[in-house]
Structures are given as structure tokens and as C-alpha cells.
Amino acid sequence: MRTRITLVTISVVAAVAALPVPAAAYVRTVTSANVATWWKAPCVTMEFSLGSPPPELDASGYLSAAQNAGAAWSQASLDGVTRCSNVIFNVKSVPDAAGPVGRDGHNRLIFRQNGWCRDPAPTDPNEARCYDPSALAITSVFQLKNSGEILDTDLEVNATDFTWGDFVGHPELTGFDTHDFQGAITHEFGHVIGLDHVCYSPGAIRADGTPVPRPVDNNGNPVPNCGAADNPPSITQATMYVSVNSPSAEVELRSLSLDDVQGACDVYPFSANFVCQPPSTPSTGGGCSFSARPGYGSMACVLALLAMALVVRRRR
Numbered sequence: 506m507r508t509r510i511t512l513v514t515i516s517v518v519a520a521v522a523a524l525p526v527p528a529a530a531y532v533r534t535v536t537s538a539n540v541a542t543w544w545k546a547p548c549v550t551m552e553f554s555l556g557s558p559p560p561e562l563d564a565s566g567y568l569s570a571a572q573n574a575g576a577a578w579s580q581a582s583l584d585g586v587t588r589c590s591n592v593i594f595n596v597k598s599v600p601d602a603a604g605p606v607g608r609d610g611h612n613r614l615i616f617r618q619n620g621w622c623r624d625p626a627p628t629d630p631n632e633a634r635c636y637d638p639s640a641l642a643i644t645s646v647f648q649l650k651n652s653g654e655i656l657d658t659d660l661e662v663n664a665t666d667f668t669w670g671d672f673v674g675h676p677e678l679t680g681f682d683t684h685d686f687q688g689a690i691t692h693e694f695g696h697v698i699g700l701d702h703v704c705y706s707p708g709a710i711r712a713d714g715t716p717v718p719r720p721v722d723n724n725g726n727p728v729p730n731c732g733a734a735d736n737p738p739s740i741t742q743a744t745m746y747v748s749v750n751s752p753s754a755e756v757e758l759r760s761l762s763l764d765d766v767q768g769a770c771d772v773y774p775f776s777a778n779f780v781c782q783p784p785s786t787p788s789t790g791g792g793c794s795f796s797a798r799p800g801y802g803s804m805a806c807v808l809a810l811l812a813m814a815l816v817v818r819r820r821r
């Protein structure tokens with residue numbers, strides 16, 4: 506994160522001296538009405554149903570990892586010292602078994618260990634019952650279509666097809682079927698607060714089968730393709746980038762880039778007088794997957810804008 510500050514500082518200088526290239530580029534998730542999503546009160550309590558977690562860590566280890574992921578956003582700081590965002594993640598362990606995904610006032614973090622399928626099952630027979638087995642995690646977001654207000658989120662981790670560990674504490678775990686839990690959760694928490702990917706995955710489709718349009722960043726610029734060879738580090742090193750191709754890149758997701766921080770702080774600027782308020786009413790859903798590419802050990806992630814279901818069609 507420290508080195509990224511240097512990179513963006515250079516961008517600031519360039520913007521002043523020549524081109525009007527803003528330093529920070531982040532992308533906000535938008536509803537089907539093209540309204541950016543946001544929490545009225547970004548105090549997000551995630552209820553973590555640990556169940557029988559993957560054996561690479563004990564329950565407290567997974568809980569700590571998720572809490573650290575939340576802290577990365579809660580402590581977002583542009584200068585490395587001062588909080589600049591009102592985002593507060595509170596990740597707590599709950600005794601409930603992994604529950605259904607839905608707008609029920611509970612933001613859930615769930616290990617799906619007995620099948621990587623939707624719960625509850627979709628009512629639309631055209632929607633897939635189970636998720637793409639290469640998806641590592643999915644964040645479902647319930648939001649008001651016209652105002653963009655986020656009301657509820659649920660994060661499911663694919664512990665059916667993969668196992669999860671701590672690549673920092675246990676680097677020997679790095680391998681195709683094991684992934685870094687904290688890194689992935691940090692990325693998904695970005696979706697929880699309404700941030701989208703900083704690049705575009707051509708071929709991504711919505712639940713209704715229509716293509717996901719190329720997002721624009723906060724400066725109004727269309728984002729580049731994910732995986733483009735000329736993507737700058739400000740894109741590829743963002744936590745909200747979607748593709749990592751090494752264990753170290755997975756670990757990197759844990760640390761917000763300055764652009765990630767800028768997104769959290771622009772959408773939820775810090776106020777000393779901030780008081781959490783309860784959310785309000787009904788919604789449309791959105792979802793995101795964080796996927797692995799078999800054979801590459803890399804991840805690709807696409808946000809599905811219209812439905813909770815995973816609607817990703819990965820490109821190989």
C-alpha cells in the first residue's frame with residue numbers, strides 16, 4: 506500500500522502539470538437504472554456462520570481473517586494515518602447454521618460446504634440452481650433500484666469446490682484448490698459497500714442473458730478489459746481488480762490500493778458526527794462472483810447486476 510501511494514502521487518503531479526487525468530479511479534456498482542449503490546449508513550455487521558470451517562485454519566482463524574478484511578475498509582486512509590471513510594465493518598461469529606441468502610436484515614458470511622448451490626433455490630426455472638463451480642465466492646447485494654440504497658448483503662464462500670487458508674501464515678497451502686481467505690473476503694467486502702471492479706470482463710452476462718455493459722470509473726472513463734497487458738499497476742494492484750495469477754497476488758488483495766481507499770472515502774466521507782441509522786425498504790438484487798480459472802490458479806470475478814444468481818460466463 507505504501508508503494509501505491511507513491512504511484513498515485515505521481516499521477517497527481519501529472520494531472521496538475523499536463524493532462525486532466527484524475528489520480529484516483531474506482532468504479533461504483535450501479536443498479537439496472539444506472540444508479541450507483543450505497544449504504545445510507547455504512548455500518549455493516551456481517552454475521553459469520555463458521556459451521557465446520559475448512560481445516561486449514563480453526564474457526565477463530567477464519568473469523569480473524571474476515572475481521573481483518575473488514576478492518577481494511579473500516580480503516581481506509583489516504584495518508585496512512587487518518588481515517589477518511591465512515592465505513593465500519595463489524596464481523597461477528599454467529600451460532601446459526603449457514604442460512605439462506607435473502608433480504609432479511611442479516612448480512613451473512615457463509616461457508617457453503619455441502620453444495621455450491623443457491624439457497625433458497627431460484628423460483629425462475631430458467632435460473633441455474635447451482636453456481637459455477639469455479640466461482641470462489643459470491644456477494645449478493647439487495648438494493649433499491651432507483652435510489653441505489655443497499656439494504657442487505659450476503660456473502661457466500663465456495664467451500665465445496667475449494668478450501669481456504671492463510672497464505673501469509675501458511676504459505677505451504679498455496680495451490681490450485683486452496684485460496685487466501687482474507688484476500689478474497691477483502692475483495693468481496695468492497696462489493697458489499699458498493700464498489701465494482703476496476704476492469705471489465707468481456708462476455709459477462711446478466712441474469713436475463715443480456716451483456717453486462719462496460720462500467721465507467723468515477724472520472725467517467727470506461728474501464729479497461731481485465732487482463733489487458735497494458736493495464737497499469739493502479740488497475741492491476743487494486744483490491745477491486747478481478748484477476749490474480751499467483752498466491753502473492755491473492756495476498757495483495759488484502760491491502761487496499763489508494764484507488765480503493767479513494768472509493769470508500771468518496772462514497773462515505775468521514776464525519777466525526779456520523780451516527781449509524783437502520784436501513785429502509787424493498788429491493789432488487791445484484792450479485793458478484795469471485796472465480797477461479799481451472800488450470801491457472803487465477804481468479805476472475807464479474808458483477809451480476811440484476812439478480813442474486815451467479816450469472817457469470819467465464820471466458821477461458
Ligand SMILES: [Zn+2]
Nearest residue numbers: 793794806807
Ligand atoms: Zn468481484
